């Protein structure tokens with residue numbers, strides 16, 4: 001019993017020490033990059049279910065313009081990925097390759113080109129803890145390479 005109490009005390013101490021670090025890196029704000037090789041730098045993004053609001057920032061670290069090698073970040077239920085991608089293709093660049101009013105799209109950024117960054121902030125209430133979510137780039141032909149899992153919780 002005594003050793004358990006010691007462990008708890010040590011845990012509390014570690015928690016207190018870790019707190020300033022956690023305060024700096026908000027787990028509800030995540031970042032991802034796309035490049036000129038049609039790749040995201042992350043195949044998975046995770047945010048804790050304690051988030052009230054989630055912010056995703058997309059960086060395009062390449063040089064190509066958005067008309068040629070544009071990237072966006074679109075969050076969907078995994079089952080909707082192909083259909084959303086298809087609808088986005090028809091919507092065109094003027095609509096950031098996302099069909100306006102598409103209810104299957106949970107959140108999305110605009111399409112950006114090399115050297116640009118963009119963010120989207122959305123309420124976590126759109127998501128269910130432990131749900132099966134994915135993100136993709138809806139620029140034509142990109143999603144086969146540019147997609148990943150989004151875990152919430």
Ligand SMILES: [Cu+2]
Nearest residue numbers: 070071137142
């Ligand atoms: Cu892309």
